Amino acid sequence: MRRLAQSFLAVAFGLALGLSATWIAGENPWEVLKILARGAFGSRENIGMTLFYTTPLIFTGLSVAVAFQAGLFNVGAEGQLNLGALAAAAIGALLPGLGWPMAPLLASLAALAAGTVWGAIPGWLRARRGSHEVIVTIMLNFVAVGLSTYVALYVLKNPESQNPETRPIGLAYMIPRLGVFGDAPVSAALPLALLVAAIVWVFLRRTALGYELRAVGQSEPAARAAGIDATKMRILAMAIAGGLAGLVGVAEVLGNAGKFKVEFSPQYGFIGIAVALLGRNEPIGIVAAALLFGALHQGTRELDFSTEHITSEVSLVFQGLIILAVSAEPVTNWFRSKPRINTDEL
Amino acid sequence: MRVSRKLFALLVLFAACLSPSTAADFKVGLVLDRGGKDDKSFNSSAYEGANLAKSKLGIYLKYVEAADDNAFEPSLRAFAQRDFDLIIGIGFAQKEAVKKVASQFPQKHFAIVDSEVNVPNVRSLMFQEHEGAFLVGAIAAMTSKTGKVGFVGGMDIPLIRRFEMGYTAGAKRINPQVEVLANFVGVTSEAWNNPPKGKELALSQYDRGADVIFAAAGASGLGVFDAAEQKQKFAIGVDANQDWTKPGLILTSMLKRVDEAVFSTIEEAKAGKFSGGVKRFGLANNGVGYSFDQYNAKILSETVRQRADELKAEIMNGKIEVPDYYKLNR
Numbered sequence: 001m002r003r004l005a006q007s008f009l010a011v012a013f014g015l016a017l018g019l020s021a022t023w024i025a026g027e028n029p030w031e032v033l034k035i036l037a038r039g040a041f042g043s044r045e046n047i048g049m050t051l052f053y054t055t056p057l058i059f060t061g062l063s064v065a066v067a068f069q070a071g072l073f074n075v076g077a078e079g080q081l082n083l084g085a086l087a088a089a090a091i092g093a094l095l096p097g098l099g100w101p102m103a104p105l106l107a108s109l110a111a112l113a114a115g116t117v118w119g120a121i122p123g124w125l126r127a128r129r130g131s132h133e134v135i136v137t138i139m140l141n142f143v144a145v146g147l148s149t150y151v152a153l154y155v156l157k158n159p160e161s162q163n164p165e166t167r168p169i170g171l172a173y174m175i176p177r178l179g180v181f182g183d184a185p186v187s188a189a190l191p192l193a194l195l196v197a198a199i200v201w202v203f204l205r206r207t208a209l210g211y212e213l214r215a216v217g218q219s220e221p222a223a224r225a226a227g228i229d230a231t232k233m234r235i236l237a238m239a240i241a242g243g244l245a246g247l248v249g250v251a252e253v254l255g256n257a258g259k260f261k262v263e264f265s266p267q268y269g270f271i272g273i274a275v276a277l278l279g280r281n282e283p284i285g286i287v288a289a290a291l292l293f294g295a296l297h298q299g300t301r302e303l304d305f306s307t308e309h310i311t312s313e314v315s316l317v318f319q320g321l322i323i324l325a326v327s328a329e330p331v332t333n334w335f336r337s338k339p340r341i342n343t344d345e346l
Numbered sequence: 347m348r349v350s351r352k353l354f355a356l357l358v359l360f361a362a363c364l365s366p367s368t369a370a371d372f373k374v375g376l377v378l379d380r381g382g383k384d385d386k387s388f389n390s391s392a393y394e395g396a397n398l399a400k401s402k403l404g405i406y407l408k409y410v411e412a413a414d415d416n417a418f419e420p421s422l423r424a425f426a427q428r429d430f431d432l433i434i435g436i437g438f439a440q441k442e443a444v445k446k447v448a449s450q451f452p453q454k455h456f457a458i459v460d461s462e463v464n465v466p467n468v469r470s471l472m473f474q475e476h477e478g479a480f481l482v483g484a485i486a487a488m489t490s491k492t493g494k495v496g497f498v499g500g501m502d503i504p505l506i507r508r509f510e511m512g513y514t515a516g517a518k519r520i521n522p523q524v525e526v527l528a529n530f531v532g533v534t535s536e537a538w539n540n541p542p543k544g545k546e547l548a549l550s551q552y553d554r555g556a557d558v559i560f561a562a563a564g565a566s567g568l569g570v571f572d573a574a575e576q577k578q579k580f581a582i583g584v585d586a587n588q589d590w591t592k593p594g595l596i597l598t599s600m601l602k603r604v605d606e607a608v609f610s611t612i613e614e615a616k617a618g619k620f621s622g623g624v625k626r627f628g629l630a631n632n633g634v635g636y637s638f639d640q641y642n643a644k645i646l647s648e649t650v651r652q653r654a655d656e657l658k659a660e661i662m663n664g665k666i667e668v669p670d671y672y673k674l675n676r
Contacts, residue, residue: 164533265414266414313413
């Protein structure tokens with residue numbers, strides 16, 4: 001509960017700071033808050049767009065969190081999700097004859113597998129060779145983006161378009177849309193994300209393997225002393241993290257675009273780090289944090305329409321301030337006027 | 347909390363005093379590409395055209411910048427739902443979004459730049475880039491002393507290949523032996539905004555003997571101009587008139603009047619004369635061309651200009667057919 005309260009306080013603090021920034025920019029902060037809320041939840045379509053942006057953030061938030069739980073920092077979700085999306089689109093482009101439901105199933109598995117492999121590489125390098133996973137995942141992001149761009153442009157190029165993207169996949173590949181949200185591209189990927197969050201929770205909290213994984217994260221020497229294969233656990237954690245990020249491909253390719261578009265992700269992988277941080281690496285917290293960041297991303301678009309001075313980039317300011325407030329726990333603790341040393345984090 | 351509530355109340359009052367009156371009745375919504383209104387090139391040009399309409403015609407103008415590709419469609423739709431009269435999408439990336447939203451709002455007027463959308467209430471603003479590129483290609487070949495001219499393209503897409511093909515044809519028209527060195531900055535939209543790479547490519551072309559380089563590369567072209575300054579050789583600008591950026595080194599600029607196209611579309615729509623379909627901007631209606639002003643007056647000689655204007659007339663009356671990459675690669 002205390003950690004939940006801390007996160008809540010951090011969000012409030014970040015929002016307050018952000019709103020004061022809009023005041024400096026010449027807007028009425030109360031109006032800005034109302035516009036934000038209306039933009040994110042004001043109509044069926046707006047709610048839909050919020051949920052549309054929430055879905056990939058759940059996947060990337062979980063991805064970062066699972067690695068965190070094993071004491072690893074996955075900065076590579078951006079690359080993993082790019083390859084996941086590319087794999088899903090490639091299956092669709094190469095096997096146009098496949099029917100429903102085999103088609104989306106196979107494409108989803110491809111997205112999962114591509115992400116898993118891309119996550120396992122830094123996991124293996126860390127566990128066996130001692131290469132720091134932060135450096136490796138950052139570098140692999142560049143490789144993944146380059147690789148997926150190459151495939152999209154030279155192997156599976158869409159001849160109909162000037163945009164850098166792959167050929168469209170068949171209709172049989174598309175997963176159903178949730179029609180209640182008007183034109184917003186909310187698909188079955190949203191319930192899938194919630195289901196995956198539940199599975200991750202069960203895995204981490206209710207299985208022996210999940211326990212071992214967390215034990216490695218808490219203290220590697222202690223875990224080793226207890227007979228846990230920390231090397232294996234590290235590789236496993238990064239593989240799972242990669243697979244989770246790869247599932248963004250299901251939401252983007254099978255649920256929305258119907259193809260892989262180069263640069264489709266507005267930094268879902270990096271926002272996922274903030275989501276995991278704010279959600280305290282717990283699946284339920286991550287879902288809530290993903291919703292918050294999804295709402296910010298969508299809501300700030302409305303600011304563009306309804307204010308004179310603020311553009312959608314202000315969402316980055318809000319995100320930054322919230323992240324700052326989350327990571328600057330001494331500040332929130334100071335607000336509780338009870339300084340204390342934090343021992344139960346990460 | 348009580349204090350902040352009072353503060354908010356004060357601010358509401360404050361904002362109420364400041365809120366501008368929106369008397370203008372004709373509302374235009376502009377959805378810009380990811381480059382944003384300050385890219386000093388394509389989007390800036392579109393924004394300037396719309397802004398001119400705002401000051402000259404007294405329209406109400408609202409623009410938004412898309413944060414990601416998935417934001418195009420809801421942005422266009424939000425304008426349509428808010429009773430905007432004319433909604434303009436800037437850039438070919440919005441093709442599918444404009445097509446979908448325009449079909450959903452058949453009573454509204456839409457326009458899109460650089461892409462053809464075949465929906466009755468959409469006007470597609472297309473430019474004959476190859477014609478303008480042909481002229482600056484000819485100017486480059488006439489000015490070159492080495493018989494080698496360069497081309498630095500932004501993103502390697504058909505649109506920029508169209509520039510390149512026209513440029514090469516124009517240069518060869520003047521000097522069939524001319525050698526055209528062509529490079530592209532990249533293959534993703536990042537290629538529009540990578541001046542260091544543009545500079546590298548240009549330096550390499552200058553080193554290989556080119557003495558005039560045409561940069562059709564958005565903001566990456568600024569790197570080409572830097573290279574021109576370093577080597578004291580000529581460069582050619584694109585889209586907007588960029589002659590002023592390095593006076594004496596920018597030989598001319600190939601103009602692509604996105605601002606004109608946007609302005610005239612708003613003007614006609616406001617006068618109730620909006621029509622759908624493809625509207626082409628070429629040499630004949632000054633949609634494309636080359637620039638001549640005080641900044642390049644000393645380097646662009648009269649004879650060169652005369653010859654360029656002759657070629658322009660020959661293209662317009664059909665004596666010269668400029669190869670069009672779009673038609674040749676269908």
